[in-house]
Amino acid sequence: MLARVSTPQKSSPNASPARRQEILQTAARVFAEQGYNATTVRKIADEAGLLAGSLYYHFDSKESMLEEILSGFLDELWEGYDEVVAAGLSPKETLEALVTESFREIDRHRDAVAIYQKEARQLAAQPRFEFLAESQRRFEQVWLETLERGVSAQDFRADLDLRLAYRFLRDTVWVAASWYRPGGGHSPEQIARQYLSMVLEGIAVPG
Amino acid sequence: MLARVSTPQKSSPNASPARRQEILQTAARVFAEQGYNATTVRKIADEAGLLAGSLYYHFDSKESMLEEILSGFLDELWEGYDEVVAAGLSPKETLEALVTESFREIDRHRDAVAIYQKEARQLAAQPRFEFLAESQRRFEQVWLETLERGVSAQDFRADLDLRLAYRFLRDTVWVAASWYRPGGGHSPEQIARQYLSMVLEGIAVPG
Amino acid sequence: MLARVSTPQKSSPNASPARRQEILQTAARVFAEQGYNATTVRKIADEAGLLAGSLYYHFDSKESMLEEILSGFLDELWEGYDEVVAAGLSPKETLEALVTESFREIDRHRDAVAIYQKEARQLAAQPRFEFLAESQRRFEQVWLETLERGVSAQDFRADLDLRLAYRFLRDTVWVAASWYRPGGGHSPEQIARQYLSMVLEGIAVPG
Amino acid sequence: MLARVSTPQKSSPNASPARRQEILQTAARVFAEQGYNATTVRKIADEAGLLAGSLYYHFDSKESMLEEILSGFLDELWEGYDEVVAAGLSPKETLEALVTESFREIDRHRDAVAIYQKEARQLAAQPRFEFLAESQRRFEQVWLETLERGVSAQDFRADLDLRLAYRFLRDTVWVAASWYRPGGGHSPEQIARQYLSMVLEGIAVPG
DNA sequence: CATGAATGAGAATTCATTCAT
DNA sequence: GATGAATGAATTCTCATTCAT
Numbered sequence: 095m096l097a098r099v100s101t102p103q104k105s106s107p108n109a110s111p112a113r114r115q116e117i118l119q120t121a122a123r124v125f126a127e128q129g130y131n132a133t134t135v136r137k138i139a140d141e142a143g144l145l146a147g148s149l150y151y152h153f154d155s156k157e158s159m160l161e162e163i164l165s166g167f168l169d170e171l172w173e174g175y176d177e178v179v180a181a182g183l184s185p186k187e188t189l190e191a192l193v194t195e196s197f198r199e200i201d202r203h204r205d206a207v208a209i210y211q212k213e214a215r216q217l218a219a220q221p222r223f224e225f226l227a228e229s230q231r232r233f234e235q236v237w238l239e240t241l242e243r244g245v246s247a248q249d250f251r252a253d254l255d256l257r258l259a260y261r262f263l264r265d266t267v268w269v270a271a272s273w274y275r276p277g278g279g280h281s282p283e284q285i286a287r288q289y290l291s292m293v294l295e296g297i298a299v300p301g
Numbered sequence: 302m303l304a305r306v307s308t309p310q311k312s313s314p315n316a317s318p319a320r321r322q323e324i325l326q327t328a329a330r331v332f333a334e335q336g337y338n339a340t341t342v343r344k345i346a347d348e349a350g351l352l353a354g355s356l357y358y359h360f361d362s363k364e365s366m367l368e369e370i371l372s373g374f375l376d377e378l379w380e381g382y383d384e385v386v387a388a389g390l391s392p393k394e395t396l397e398a399l400v401t402e403s404f405r406e407i408d409r410h411r412d413a414v415a416i417y418q419k420e421a422r423q424l425a426a427q428p429r430f431e432f433l434a435e436s437q438r439r440f441e442q443v444w445l446e447t448l449e450r451g452v453s454a455q456d457f458r459a460d461l462d463l464r465l466a467y468r469f470l471r472d473t474v475w476v477a478a479s480w481y482r483p484g485g486g487h488s489p490e491q492i493a494r495q496y497l498s499m500v501l502e503g504i505a506v507p508g
Numbered sequence: 509m510l511a512r513v514s515t516p517q518k519s520s521p522n523a524s525p526a527r528r529q530e531i532l533q534t535a536a537r538v539f540a541e542q543g544y545n546a547t548t549v550r551k552i553a554d555e556a557g558l559l560a561g562s563l564y565y566h567f568d569s570k571e572s573m574l575e576e577i578l579s580g581f582l583d584e585l586w587e588g589y590d591e592v593v594a595a596g597l598s599p600k601e602t603l604e605a606l607v608t609e610s611f612r613e614i615d616r617h618r619d620a621v622a623i624y625q626k627e628a629r630q631l632a633a634q635p636r637f638e639f640l641a642e643s644q645r646r647f648e649q650v651w652l653e654t655l656e657r658g659v660s661a662q663d664f665r666a667d668l669d670l671r672l673a674y675r676f677l678r679d680t681v682w683v684a685a686s687w688y689r690p691g692g693g694h695s696p697e698q699i700a701r702q703y704l705s706m707v708l709e710g711i712a713v714p715g
Numbered sequence: 716m717l718a719r720v721s722t723p724q725k726s727s728p729n730a731s732p733a734r735r736q737e738i739l740q741t742a743a744r745v746f747a748e749q750g751y752n753a754t755t756v757r758k759i760a761d762e763a764g765l766l767a768g769s770l771y772y773h774f775d776s777k778e779s780m781l782e783e784i785l786s787g788f789l790d791e792l793w794e795g796y797d798e799v800v801a802a803g804l805s806p807k808e809t810l811e812a813l814v815t816e817s818f819r820e821i822d823r824h825r826d827a828v829a830i831y832q833k834e835a836r837q838l839a840a841q842p843r844f845e846f847l848a849e850s851q852r853r854f855e856q857v858w859l860e861t862l863e864r865g866v867s868a869q870d871f872r873a874d875l876d877l878r879l880a881y882r883f884l885r886d887t888v889w890v891a892a893s894w895y896r897p898g899g900g901h902s903p904e905q906i907a908r909q910y911l912s913m914v915l916e917g918i919a920v921p922g
Numbered sequence: 923c924a925t926g927a928a929t930g931a932g933a934a935t936t937c938a939t940t941c942a943t
Numbered sequence: 944g945a946t947g948a949a950t951g952a953a954t955t956c957t958c959a960t961t962c963a964t
Binding site for chain 6: 320351352353354355358359
């Protein structure tokens with residue numbers, strides 16, 4: 095199990111989940127736009143239509159909002175990934191499915207992904223965000239295994255530095271969150287197809 | 302002109318460049334490690350071996366250190382890029398040269414690149430960091446042109462979404478700064494070659 | 509329009525006016541006693557019975573307190589002056605009314621007047637305190653006009669250097685704020701009468 | 716004796732008096748323009764053409780510059796006043812001589828007078844500036860005595876509140892420093908005459 | 923659930939002053 | 944006499960957080 099099994103709702107277990115979720119999405123948006131550190135709790139409150147102090151009825155702290163945003167995203171991500179892994183596909187099909195699933199998550203959790211991209215490295219050092227490090231480890235494992243299986247199965251080139259290829263794929267996919275706009279002409283699946291085409295076959299005319 | 306024509310040294314232009322540069326490198330390292338916002342001026346001072354207030358003898362503000370770090374990096378980057386562009390190479394050779402030059406800059410300005418990756422989007426909105434937006438525009442122009450020329454010359458596949466391909470290349474290259482360690486077994490040129498191999502030919506075994 | 513049409517209450521416009529006003533009066537007193545620059549925000553807070561940081565719940569900055577104190581005073585001053593001017597009195601009566609009104613304002617806004625005396629010249633150069641310069645211009649205009657009308661009407665001596673006389677009157681009246689103590693035996697009207705007697709008839713025994 | 720008998724030159728008794736005096740005049744000008752507190756030692760140094768630290772070769776501290784400026788002015792002022800008092804003139808002539816002498820001092824020590832006007836009240840509380848309080852006391856004594864003698868001699872009106880009249884005269888004269896520009900068309904003697912005319916005979920047409 | 927008012931720790935910055943060279 | 948480089952204390956201001964109402 096990866097992030098959190100159950101999403102934590104520490105304070106105010108009786109708070110209406112709707113309002114809570116609304117605030118959380120507002121927070122995610124502002125964190126993504128301005129960066130976590132640069133976002134004041136007052137800014138979130140303003141955008142959510144209440145006063146800064148009132149946030150603390152719903153959440154323990156600014157940090158706990160961040161935690162909930164990130165763990166919520168990772169929980170869903172791993173649900174998708176686990177399904178892919180469990181499906182017993184060929185290495186190439188697995189890679190295609192993982193990339194496609196990733197773009198779907200970017201589509202659904204754009205803000206969370208953007209926050210993750212920007213803050214994960216720093217956060218992972220804190221005990222509270224240990225689950226980020228854990229997720230990273232498992233992420234690497236899944237992808238590396240797929241690449242290794244693919245080399246053995248002659249799906250992928252044998253002359254690759256696999257750690258480099260892993261990073262290449264990982265970055266390539268996730269960085270998309272920084273410019274991807276949901277509802278902007280391309281569906282996640284379309285984007286995934288294009289990316290896969292470049293990644294698998296290269297951009298050069300074979301010759 | 303890109304970043305700044307001449308690197309600004311606002312306060313104490315006569316300050317010994319040695320100490321100044323030393324402090325600036327320390328600042329760059331800490332900014333890269335902890336993020337600009339999360340870095341206190343005191344932390345920089347501690348690491349540089351003086352008191353927080355003393356930094357202000359050399360620099361106007363924390364922000365001016367950031368500006369100098371980023372514009373210094375971009376100045377050098379564009380020196381390299383301009384040379385490549387002026388060399389009149391084929392599209393594919395140009396792309397190879399740009400990627401290689403990029404990895405060389407990452408090698409030389411690892412901290413600045415990491416800061417750039419993390420902060421540029423937010424910063425570019427401020428008038429003071431207008432040069433970041435300008436650099437981004439020119440960057441896009443150079444790469445897109447190269448891709449377009451390459452499609453015409455049948456160096457690159459004709460079925461690519463070029464804007465997507467541009468982002469793919471851009472991200473792929475620069476994100477490397479987040480994990481690349483200078484002196485870590487691979488030279489910038491070696492990394493560049495591997496990247497180019499993946500990018501140009503793909504990771505799949507051609508079928 | 510003179511100072512501000514409406515007194516600005518930038519931050520927390522809904523803050524209880526009572527506490528706000530209390531703090532503002534404390535600030536005015538301390539500014540008057542120690543000078544604006546020499547007054548620390550902490551000193552104000554101490555005297556008002558809260559912590560320095562808490563001031564920023566009520567006000568944007570130390571400077572905005574100063575602005576509000578001065579513009580509040582000038583707003584009231586001009587209410588009074590405008591009434592006098594609108595009354596259509598003879599030049600001499602106008603001058604008497606203006607002087608009397610001035611002493612009344614000194615009585616009501618002693619601290620603000622003292623601050624004004626000490627800081628206005630420097631402040632007026634800043635865009636934020638443009639309204640001080642504007643007030644000064646209008647002030648001069650009202651007084652000079654009254655003097656000129658008075659000379660024509662043979663209320664005042666024809667051999668006066670009017671600009672000199674204007675300064676003489678202006679300073680004479682306002683400097684009183686630096687030593688005038690409200691509730692100190694003399695009412696503003698009594699002080700005004702004495703001043704007027706000296707100003708109009710001189711201190712020498714005629715002869 | 717009033718201020719200091721001998722001007723103190725605490726540090727660097729070997730410093731060339733010329734340079735010293737030059738710096739002191741620069742300091743006086745800047746203090747007068749910007750206010751003592753708002754003036755940085757660096758600003759003085761800039762204007763005097765050396766570095767901030769170098770000022771400390773000539774002076775012990777910023778405060779000691781201030782002290783020297785003010786005591787220098789007061790020393791000269793009292794030389795003039797003492798002569799007037801010793802001359803054995805009639806009360807009215809004494810008053811005329813004091814006013815004239817005051818305007819001469821304003822002419823010669825414009826900056827010092829402006830500083831005095833703005834800062835004396837606050838400074839007089841500090842032991843170091845005790846001489847300001849002393850000067851004020853003696854000042855009041857000389858003027859009040861002259862007024863009292865004048866009333867007895869029927870030079871001045873008997874119905875005056877003498878303390879009020881004293882303040883009236885004092886302020887009237889000294890405030891002039893805030894707008895008086897040496898070499899601006901009027902000699903100190905001319906200004907004095909005009910002031911005296913207003914003060915003695917009033918501005919109204921005698922009826 | 924929400925507000926208004928505050929707290930308190932820490933942030934960046936300023937500046938008079940020192941001192942070895 | 945002057946400089947360059949620092950010190951260290953103080954200053955304004957920010958902000959997450961608390962809590963009585």
